[in-house]
């Protein structure tokens with residue numbers, strides 16, 4: 001699993017935006033949209049899956065187990081409020097990817113063994129993309145979490161091109177990014193620049 005540049009879609013993302021991230025060399029895509037119905041999200045996942053498969057890139061669904069199951073997506077990314085990880089794992093199946101959001105070291109300590117494939121740790125910085133996120137824990141907090149985590153750590157929240165080297169040095173396996181890709185003038189080029197920066201860091 002290549003978590004290094006992990007694209008999380010903004011609400012209302014066009015399929016073309018995901019295609020641009022795939023062309024730019026993203027390693028994994030999370031379909032995240034807080035404003036659509038399960039049926040709409042499932043339909044979008046079914047459109048995106050062939051694009052992702054053609055690129056050899058897994059597609060995971062944010063929050064909604066029912067959409068992950070109905071679409072046959074490659075996995076689910078769950079938050080702290082999205083149920084019991086062991087129950088979700090049982091429903092999802094052993095072969096799928098399961099990610100979990102971690103906002104505190106206490107949440108990290110509570111991860112059940114042999115259940116989660118990676119954690120999304122953040123926010124690193126406050127971000128307009130998720131105004132209700134927990135208090136940012138910065139690079140030092142990220143480094144502490146990455147050092148303690150039993151599974152790979154993906155950093156999230158306010159991350160841009162200039163952060164790649166420091167976050168890699170802090171021990172994370174990748175960077176989860178919304179706006180530094182989605183709001184870029186050219187999302188494909190922005191993705192490629194992140195991939196290149198990661199490879200050179």
Ligand code: TZP
Nearest residue numbers: 127129130157158177178179
């Ligand atoms: N979880 C914590 S911060 C965040 C999520 C989904 C949003 C990250 O978006 P951006 O635009 O990369 O700061």
Ligand code: MG
Nearest residue numbers: 063078079082
């Ligand atoms: Mg969630």
